[in-house]
Amino acid sequence: MGDNKTPRNIFDGFINAAVTLIDSPVTWFRERVVTPNRESYPWYHQKFRRVPTIDECYTDDVICFYEANSQFKRDKAVDSEILTILRVRMEDCNMFHGPDAEAKCKSLVETYKEAEANWFCKYGDLGFHGNVKDAYMKQKHRMVWERRHGPVGSGMRDAAAAAGDE
Amino acid sequence: MYYMKYYSHTYKFPAQQIRCGGGHHKEMFITPSRFQWNKCKDMVHYYVFLGVIPLSLITFFVNIYVGPATLTPIPENYKPKYWEYYRHPVTRFISRYIMPNPQMEYERHMNVLHEEEERRQLYLLEKKVKQLMAERSDYQAYYYSPNTAIKYYRKMKEVKKEENDRQGDNL
Numbered sequence: 001m002g003d004n005k006t007p008r009n010i011f012d013g014f015i016n017a018a019v020t021l022i023d024s025p026v027t028w029f030r031e032r033v034v035t036p037n038r039e040s041y042p043w044y045h046q047k048f049r050r051v052p053t054i055d056e057c058y059t060d061d062v063i064c065f066y067e068a069n070s071q072f073k074r075d076k077a078v079d080s081e082i083l084t085i086l087r088v089r090m091e092d093c094n095m096f097h098g099p100d101a102e103a104k105c106k107s108l109v110e111t112y113k114e115a116e117a118n119w120f121c122k123y124g125d126l127g128f129h130g131n132v133k134d135a136y137m138k139q140k141h142r143m144v145w146e147r148r149h150g151p152v153g154s155g156m157r158d159a160a161a162a163a164g165d166e
Numbered sequence: 167m168y169y170m171k172y173y174s175h176t177y178k179f180p181a182q183q184i185r186c187g188g189g190h191h192k193e194m195f196i197t198p199s200r201f202q203w204n205k206c207k208d209m210v211h212y213y214v215f216l217g218v219i220p221l222s223l224i225t226f227f228v229n230i231y232v233g234p235a236t237l238t239p240i241p242e243n244y245k246p247k248y249w250e251y252y253r254h255p256v257t258r259f260i261s262r263y264i265m266p267n268p269q270m271e272y273e274r275h276m277n278v279l280h281e282e283e284e285r286r287q288l289y290l291l292e293k294k295v296k297q298l299m300a301e302r303s304d305y306q307a308y309y310y311s312p313n314t315a316i317k318y319y320r321k322m323k324e325v326k327k328e329e330n331d332r333q334g335d336n337l
Contacts, residue, residue, distance in 0.1 A: 034230050043235035043258075046251045062283040063276045070272070 048074060054132045065133070072132035076123050083119050086112045228255055 007013035051071055057064035090112040093105035121142075126134045146152060148162040156162075232255045240246060248269065249262035299305050 034233070037231050038233040040233075040236050042238040043250055043253050044238065044240045044246045046246075047240065060283070060287075062279045066276055066279055 054136045069132045072135065079119055079123070083112075083115055086115050 007016055048071070051067040052064060053071070054065065054068040057068055086108075090105065090108045093108050094101040097104045122135060122139075123130075126138065142152065149156050234253050234255065235250075235258075237253075247262075248267050249258045252258045252261055296308050299308050303309060
């Protein structure tokens, strides 16, 4: 903050002076009063151990389900943040380049689209009360569907063909 | 009588002067209500002197002299305490002295879930047993009603037989 370069013209000098007028008392207060009187102390990001996932739990094991569900919710929060970061990058690129965005931002857009599809595969359409068991069943249904009809996105075969190939 | 300056027009009427021995007269001053003004002063005293000023001072001095923490990677072989996962000193204070340990709450909750599940399994077992006893009627338990009156039936049957033998069928 505060341009300390040599001003190129009078307007530059005026803007420099205005910024310095506001900035220097704050900087003085920070450097003379605040920083010497503080001791720096740390804080950390919590690391959670990986616990058995839902496919490793018995059906009547409530504790295993609770731990798997908590891990699922944590993973969903982390994945949502990752998706947000990718989306912000893509949107910044699009907004910056404007009309050239199709040519200039292709890789960012592709990365984001792929990440969004993967997020939807795992967490989408589960509803507000969706838990890890619902996600697991969703995966099971998708795998059965893919076994009958081929990869997702290639259309449904009719019942006879699907039953024959399965 | 400080208010006499403001309400000099108030009407003073003396109470009964039955006994004026001491010379002082009891007078009632009719004044407009000072309730709103007094309430306003109460609210200013409460919200500003006990709310705004102490909290502002605490915020100012905590942010200046204690300051937020710096994010560092976790050192080797060190397990941070549960309040060391927050940045602002007030949040750390609340987490350390007011709120419970999240890991302790997590494990307590799992213990509650486990106990409730055990109770549920026992209940389901009882329910299954009762259902089978109802279906099969083969166990002297829940659906059993003891026919203890059978000995009276047998006695009455003997009595009736004896009467029938004595009296015959055509009555």
